[in-house]
Each structure stands twice: as structure tokens, then as C-alpha cells.
Amino acid sequence: METYQSVAVLIPCYNEALTIGKVVDDFMAALPGATVYVYDNNSTDGTAAIALEHGARVKRESRQGKGNVVRQMLRDIDAEYYLLVDGDDTYPAEAAPLLIDPLANDEADTVVGDRISNGTYGEENTRAFHGFGNNLVRGLVNLLYGFRYNDIMTGYRSFNRVFAKTLPVLSTGFQIETEISIHAADKRWRIKQVPIEYRDRPAGSVSKLNTFSDGVRVLGMIFSLFKDYKPLGFFSLLAVISMAVGLVLGIPVVIEFAETGLVERMPTAIMAVAFCGLGALLLVCGLILDTVVKGHRRDWELRVTEEYAKQRR
Template sequence: MNKELSIVMPCLNEAETLEFCIKKAQDYFHEYKIDGEVVIADNGSTDGSQAIAIAHGARVVTVSEKGYGSALKGGFENALGTYIIMGDADDSYDFSQLNPFIEKLREGYDVVIGNRFKGGIEKGAMPFLHRYLGNPVLSCIGRVFFNSKIGDFHCGLRGFSAEAYKKMNLTTTGMEFASEMIVKAHLINLKIAEVPTTLKKDGRSRPPHLNTWRDGWRHLRFLLLYSPKWLFLYPGIFLMLFGFICSTCLVSSPIHWKYITFDVQTLLYTMSALFVGFQLVLFYGLTKVFAVTQQLLPKSNRFDTIFKYITLEKGLILGFFLILVGITLTLFAVSFWFQNHFGTLNFRETSRVVIPAAFTIIMGIQIVLFSFFFSILGLKNSIK
């Protein structure tokens, strides 16, 4: 039988606090006359949490695959509610104060995220590193990478419609599940709201399951992998511009700054920067196509427009042109060698030709290989 609201709590040995959380949720249903259910997504508890949940009228869903995200997904997929609100079973969130979430969902918002920094954090409820470094930094990165306005990317109290959950196609199994939900909601243009919520110190006597550095890295890794522009494209463009400008200056003559001279040795590094930046831009293109064809990222109109102009034929033409330029520069250097009867050459002068020649040939070959691989990746969706 369908319900209006399902409150899903992931559970792994939460016997100390589970009863209080279930009672608060049920009191909320009763006070506001909401047709709801409490779903306990048990992830292998050995402390009797399952029996406590059943004794207090909650429905227990057993999830065998380990992980915070796995437990939540198991609960969501078995929930009967039109709307779903998730929250930890450690008594750090007040399940009797869910009106801001349900009101936004009833208004038509697809996803509603709690913000603990706006609602209030009880002393000792959040570790110092999480409160002043980890959460603010990761939330800031998320806002920049995905043009988001969410201020608390990792609040564990959040709600969404069952329909929105299906659209998000969430796949991660660990703590990064919280970031994935917000990122996917933004990528598929769901309607998102943020409401203040409070966080108090959890009622357990044992340490939380969260691992500061491991789970922090998993959040950061997810944000990077789902934003190839920031991982590959923007750093690549910066390195290419830096390398090109510096190399252009050094090819003509050494650069003198006070008592320091930048010469062909520096040229080798600036050309390397140009090449590495070029590689990052190519990786961006390949990553983008792969992510879209595998439905990891949504396909945008801009994506289709751009890739209409990037074809195998154009890539081959550009690649072979660069190879030809490199060979021409090489022949130019060989002519100097010939004029010197294939003897010892001026290292500085010839390096200004040989280094750009070698890198131009390599970049041309890279473009040819990229064009073939790019076309292979695009075959699935007929990207030409």
C-alpha cells in the first residue's frame, strides 16, 4: 500500500539510539496526520537493531552489500512513499521536525537538502576538521564545479520524491553517496531546495562510522571525476597557454631577467608544459564522450553541437598537418647540419628548432590517435 512519506534510516549497530529515532518519526506522522512509514535499511547489524526496529513498528529491509550508499539505496528501493526523507539513526537529526522538508516537496521541489550551518550545530556535534575545513571546502568545490547554490553538501538529512530518485540513477556505495545525489540532481536539472536543519551530538557511546580522511577523499574524488572540465579541460588550457607563450618567447632568443638567463633548457620544459596541457585537453574530450555514452553524465545540446564539428577526417587533417610542420622544421635543422658537414653544431641555436620540431610531430601523432579513439567511443551514439 502506497504512503505519502517514507523515512529511511541506514542502520549498522544503532541499538543505542534507534528506538528514539523511530519514535520521533512516528510522533511526527501522528502530529501532522501524515500517512507514513519508517524503513530501517539494515546493513548487517549484530547488536539487535533489527528486533528493536520491528518492536517499535518500523519496517526492516536487509541490505547485504556493505556501505552507507548501499544501505540507503536498499531502503529507497523498498520504500512505499511518494516522498522519501533520509536521515541517520544516531539521534543527531530530529525526525519530529521535518515540516520544512515535506512542505518543499509538496510545493513541487524534487530534492530538498538540509543545511546544518544555517540551522545550528550543537557544540561537539561535528568534529572541528569537518566543520571548519572538510565540509566547507568540499561544499565550495561542489558549488564551483557544478554551479550549485547548496551550502552543505554533506548534510545527512534530506528529502526527495520517489520519481526523482529513479531519475538520478545513483550508483556509489560509500559516504560519497551524499555528494552524488546533489551532483546528479544538478546535472539532470531537478528542482532543488535547501532548508535549515539542526545537528546535535549523536547519542551513541561508540565512534561514528565516518572516517575523516578516507571518506573526505572519496567525496573529493567523486566531485573531480564527475567534472572533467575542472579535472582536465581548465588545467589543460592553462598549461597550453603558459607553455605556448613561454615557448614562443624562448624560440626567438634567450630571456634575461636580472642575473638569470632562461634558455633552451627552459624551452624544453615550457614545451613539455604545452604538451601536457594538450594531453589534458584530449583526455577531457575522451572522458566526456565516454561518460555520456555510458550514461554517467547527461548529454547536453552543447555536447551534440560541439561534436558535430570534431570528426575523424578533420582530426586526421590537423594531425598530419602538424606532423608535416614538424618534419619541415626537422629538415630545416638537418640542412644546418649538412652545411656544417655533419659536424658539431651550436647546441643553443639548433635546439630552438629541434625541440619545437620534435614536440610538433608528437602532438600531430597524438591528434591522429585521438581522432580514431574518439570516433570509436562515439560509435555507440553515432557521434561524428
């Protein structure tokens, strides 16, 4: 792809005045003809004005949080290919064609800019526990959703129009990267991972991430989507735990009854029955919700087919 008129570069921003001008210039140079959109999320440092001066199309999004910004971007902007990147100058613009070309060549529906494989994220990222958190989230998502991601939480990724227009964004904040990764794996989109060079923020630029609070939100998002996307597995796990507790409580009571003919620990016996009953109920809930989710998945597949049909017209 020699020119990139069909590409929309999406840059959600909150107080990135130090870097946004360079980021806009770099991506315009790396993707000739592409349109660069900067959505300002209540910045107080002149980010929007700087982006406008450098030739970006600028819009304000008043609902705070990256997830809210990305949701509105995908609703507002119509393009054939989308490149999502942060405005903090940590992702190399020269790698942008590597993320777009697999989409244009119909080799992938979404491309992930992988910071982990070549080791640059570990070298450049000096924030405590961020590497540990990334590894924890990646391990959980890979285990629960069956796709071997190298980098779950990268902010550098691309997707085609059908992927963008059928992506349900539920997140409000920095959970958006995890949500997109889970959606792509769960819905069996064609995913390609491209190693990129990562660089830490320049001096004076401050991260908006909070390691612990945002980490808790990301973990909550993982388990919430696990419940929504794979209810049989989620509720079966809870059922097994509940049944195990019931058996641990109940077996001594049964043994005691077999030896003496008496149930002397009646409260324990009642709790054992209650936990076993709860386990059975959880399993039934999982079976019912699994049927509902399969129906929703069929409806979603039909919607994707309709989007592809509209694109071919």
C-alpha cells in the same frame, strides 16, 4: 498534508542500537501514516531487532557502506515521497514535515535539511576538522556546479519519486550525500533548503565517519563527477595547466634561439613541445566528451519525462 501514507522514511543503519528505537518512534509520530524502513548494514549490536520491535520494516543489506544501502533502498522501495535520515538521533523528527510538504505542494523536487545556517552544527559537532571539511566541500561544489548550497553533507534530505528513480548512485560509502547534492545541482532539479536544528550524538553513540579517509573519498567523488558531468571544464583546466608548463619551459628556449640562433637546451625544448601538445590533446578530449555528455543528458531528460508520464497515469 495531514497524513503521510505516501512517504517512505529511509534509515540506513550500522550499529545504532542505542538510538534506533527512539528514531523510529519519533518519525512515526512526526509523519502519521508514513512507512519507516530500516536497512541494517551488518550491525552486530542488535540494531535490526530493536527497529523491528518498534514497528519499522527491516531488511539487511550485506554490502558495507551507506551508498550501497541507499542504492538498494531506492531500488526496493516504491513511494511518492522519500525522507532519508540517519539512525543516530542527530536530526529532529519534528522537522520532517518541513522536508516533505514542499514536495507535496510541488514546490521542490528535493529538500535539504540545512544544519549550517542556524549555527547548531558548529555548536554541537565537536569532532576535529569536520567543520573545516564541510566548508571545503561546500565551497568546491558551489564553485564547480553553480548552486549555493548551505550544507552539502547533511544526512537529512527528501526527494520525490521521479528524483529517486532517476538518481544514479555510484558511491559506496559516505560520499552519497555529496553525490546527491551534485546530481541535484547539475541536473537543475528544484532544490529547497530548510534550516534544521542539529544535535550531536548521545553519550555512548559512536560516529562511523573517519574525518581524513572519508574526506579524501568525498573530494575524489567531487572531482570524479566534475570530470563526468562537466568534461569540457575539467579537461580545459588540465589543458591550461599543461600549456602553462609548456610555455614556462619553452619561452626561454625561444628567446635563446632568437639571440644566438642555437637551441642548446634540447631536452627542455622537447619537454616544452610535449606539454603544449598534451594541452592541445586534453582540450580535444574535453570537446569530444562534452558532446557525449550532452547526448547522455538528453537521454536522461527523456527518461525523466517518461517517469513523470508514468506517475500521472
